[in-house]
Amino acid sequence: MKTSPLDLVFNGGAFLLILGGVSVIVLWYVAPFTTALTGVYHPVFDVVVASVLFGVGAGILVRTTLLFLPLQQGTFRMDQPIFTYWKFLTLTYYTGKAALSPVTVLPLRPWVLRLFGARIGSDVAIDGVVDTPFLTTIGDRTLVGNGSHLAGNVTQNGALIIGRVQIGSDVTICMNAVVLPNTIIGDRAVVDIGAVVMPGSVIPAGETWRGNPARKWLGASV
Numbered sequence: 001m002k003t004s005p006l007d008l009v010f011n012g013g014a015f016l017l018i019l020g021g022v023s024v025i026v027l028w029y030v031a032p033f034t035t036a037l038t039g040v041y042h043p044v045f046d047v048v049v050a051s052v053l054f055g056v057g058a059g060i061l062v063r064t065t066l067l068f069l070p071l072q073q074g075t076f077r078m079d080q081p082i083f084t085y086w087k088f089l090t091l092t093y094y095t096g097k098a099a100l101s102p103v104t105v106l107p108l109r110p111w112v113l114r115l116f117g118a119r120i121g122s123d124v125a126i127d128g129v130v131d132t133p134f135l136t137t138i139g140d141r142t143l144v145g146n147g148s149h150l151a152g153n154v155t156q157n158g159a160l161i162i163g164r165v166q167i168g169s170d171v172t173i174c175m176n177a178v179v180l181p182n183t184i185i186g187d188r189a190v191v192d193i194g195a196v197v198m199p200g201s202v203i204p205a206g207e208t209w210r211g212n213p214a215r216k217w218l219g220a221s222v
Helices: 005-010 014-068 081-103 106-115
Strands: 074-077 136-138 153-156 159-162 165-167 183-185 208-210
Touching: 014 081, 014 106, 074 081, 081 106, 081 159
Parallel strands: 136 165, 165 183
Antiparallel strands: 074 159, 153 159
16 A cells, blocks of 8 residues: 555645644634633643544534545545545544544534534434444434444455445444444344444344344344
């Protein structure tokens, strides 16, 4: 995998440095108010405010970029420009998410993912990892269990596969399950503990799938 000149611009931190600089400038104007509110504790509060500003700015950057240049879906070589673009979006998302982590308690995780482009319904609980929120749809009342991983991208046989992860309503993604790109999981389905839903899989409504690779399970879910 070679590093292209575009990598030095998009993934060398240039945009993130600019975003960090903007956050600091905004904080400079906000600092008098935080000092008045928190007194001697204002340095700690300022760091939190700067982190939140950076994280929100990263989310706006991802959403705005995708609005003008949607991410293509399909299978791509790692020397294609789409690979550089994907790395830029992923780096910006993970850096922004890390900046927001001090204030991201469990109930706020769906809101952070929405900030970065996820389509998430109401009453959703997420205790796993959503790798590419801008490629992820989750319906109402769905549970994404601890240690699970929803990935809208995967590298396979030297290629990058990019595709949506579409999860319906009242779905249970059990702990340590993995859901890979180009997958559709119907309403009320269950992806059992440790299951790996391979790229291109379609799980019909109400079915339970388990195993690696995941397949329909005829018995009762554990």
